[in-house]
Amino acid sequence: MSDSPKIxxxxxxxxxxxxxxxxxxxxxxxxxxxxxxxxxxxxxxPASQVYVGSKTRTCxxxxxxxxxxxxxxxxxxxxxxxxxxxLNENPAIHGILVQSPPPPHIDExxxxxxxxxxxxxxxxxxxxxxxxxxxxxxxxxxxxxxxCMELLKTAGIETSGKEAVVIGxxxxxxxxxxxxxxxxxxxxxxxxxxxxTRDLATVCQxxxxxxxxxxxxxxxxxxxxxxxxxxIDVGINRIxxxxxxxxxxxxxxxxxxxxxxxxxxxxxVPGGVGPMTIAMLMKNTIKAARQIGNV
Ligand code: GUN
Numbered sequence: 001m002s003d004s005p006k007i008x009x010x011x012x013x014x015x016x017x018x019x020x021x022x023x024x025x026x027x028x029x030x031x032x033x034x035x036x037x038x039x040x041x042x043x044x045x046p047a048s049q050v051y052v053g054s055k056t057r058t059c060x061x062x063x064x065x066x067x068x069x070x071x072x073x074x075x076x077x078x079x080x081x082x083x084x085x086x087l088n089e090n091p092a093i094h095g096i097l098v099q100s101p102p103p104p105h106i107d108e109x110x111x112x113x114x115x116x117x118x119x120x121x122x123x124x125x126x127x128x129x130x131x132x133x134x135x136x137x138x139x140x141x142x143x144x145x146x147x148c149m150e151l152l153k154t155a156g157i158e159t160s161g162k163e164a165v166v167i168g169x170x171x172x173x174x175x176x177x178x179x180x181x182x183x184x185x186x187x188x189x190x191x192x193x194x195x196x197t198r199d200l201a202t203v204c205q206x207x208x209x210x211x212x213x214x215x216x217x218x219x220x221x222x223x224x225x226x227x228x229x230x231x232i233d234v235g236i237n238r239i240x241x242x243x244x245x246x247x248x249x250x251x252x253x254x255x256x257x258x259x260x261x262x263x264x265x266x267x268x269v270p271g272g273v274g275p276m277t278i279a280m281l282m283k284n285t286i287k288a289a290r291q292i293g294n295v
Contacts, residue, residue, distance in 0.1 A: 006265040014275035035289035036065035037095040043073040088116040095121035095285035121284035145177035147276025160187035168213035212253040222258035
């Protein structure tokens with residue numbers, strides 16, 4: 001491509017979603033149903049602390065009731081399960097999120113299964129995973145892949161009939177992303193690639209749309225990319241950078257420099273998928289409140 005690519009602005013798209021959320025929260029609150037979200041963080045992972053902080057701040061900004069529950073690294077499995085159970089019973093809370101990854105002694109699967117599926121705004125509970133596969137609209141769709149779909153839609157990118165390659169098979173992004181793209185909304189032909197995929201670059205070269213969710217900085221380079229492809233970069237990697245006050249900078253899973261010379265549209269990092277994840281979490285929290293409150 002000789003033209004510069006369209007930069008898909010996640011910040012602006014998220015802002016529009018959040019403005020709609022603000023209106024809905026005000027309406028529901030007037031009707032006596034103020035949506036509430038609990039965010040649980042175990043341990044002191046710096047990136048997780050930043051994410052959890054932005055989630056609760058966004059709630060405050062929109063008028064959503066929020067509780068930030070920060071637990072020490074030594075918290076036991078039983079103590080964490082007890083916190084989840086009490087949030088399940090709390091009528092002021094409609095959404096529960098336990099930030100991932102927890103410390104290694106925590107059985108994350110067991111924690112996710114303990115969350116009331118009606119409050120599982122992450123969409124990680126097996127009941128919601130099944131509802132996504134079944135395309136049952138009462139379920140909760142994981143926020144990051146849902147945000148990617150919203151970005152593609154608002155950027156006017158047609159997915160129907162297109163070849164999509166999803167790199168990464170995580171339960172948070174890769175698998176739900178593939179389900180969304182292949183489902184009745186996406187209608188794409190989907191390949192999931194992962195760490196054992198042979199000749200990944202060749203697999204990616206057939207893609208009209210690449211979703212990169214590997215967690216490796218600048219992993220997708222120009223040789224992976226067909227001319228005119230659309231690139232959604234889910235990666236948020238911290239790279240040491242002594243010129244920054246924080247001592248690091250953020251970079252995605254895509255080598256923006258080289259890939260942007262070939263693609264037709266691309267999401268930046270930061271300012272692409274990241275803000276959409278939070279916006280979709282707010283949407284899910286409102287949906288949970290509506291479903292629980294029958295409004
Ligand atoms: N860690 C990275 N992304 C997510 C997410 O969407 N939800 C939770 N709970 N943890 C995460």
